[in-house]
Amino acid sequence: MASFDFITKEDLEMLRVQLMNDFRKLIEPKKKILKEWIKGNEVRKILSISPGSLQNLRINGLLNPKKIGGTWYYRTEEIEALFEK
Template sequence: MASIEFITKEDLEILRVQLMDDFRKLIEPRKKILKEWIKGKEVRKILNISPGSLQNLRINGKLNPKKIGGTWYYRTEEIESLFE
């Protein structure tokens, strides 16, 4: 026999509060990065992505880093623009 679940006003209020919390977290200003150029490892940490995902951002032209002595450096402006 199928069970029936009821949604109460309190349940809807809890959902509303959770959604508003989630929206606030999405739109709150991100911490500004102080350096003009940062290494790939720092970028991966900020974006919480894998090395392969960072490479895809390079390949797809979303980030235009400079390679100096085997190390990729990324402009902080470009990283911040990914959040907009």
Template sequence: MTKIELITKEDLEMLRHQILEDLKVFFIPKKKVVKEWMKSGEVRKMLNVSASSLQNMRINGLLKPKKIGGTYYYRTAEVQALFD
């Protein structure tokens, strides 16, 4: 014997909402996590400049990085402010 199950409009509406939520997970891009600090290579890539150009920016005071153990770290907000 087969069991008959009735589907209501409310059931279909709930299914529609569930499918839409599932699709959002797959197709809507996740927000990028913005780092507070960037290394020199990341800054050079973002600004599309050479290592010597980045060094000139440091020397001229355009960027004020922190140097930790031989590596320069730049505030992301400070680098992005160059575009404003």
């Protein structure tokens, strides 16, 4: 004889709450940035992107960094603005 598992309204509500919490974690910034300018490797860690993706953000004008001695520095307020878009 086969056994059946029934899904209740409470099960669906628990799933909905869990999914909403997971979505909130995905769209929230990874961490609050305290410095005014940060290096490219820090930006990549915060945004979880590759060097090529960071370069695309520069090329497309979404970020306007300054290059000092071969190192790119990015304004933290521009990084945080990406999360709002």
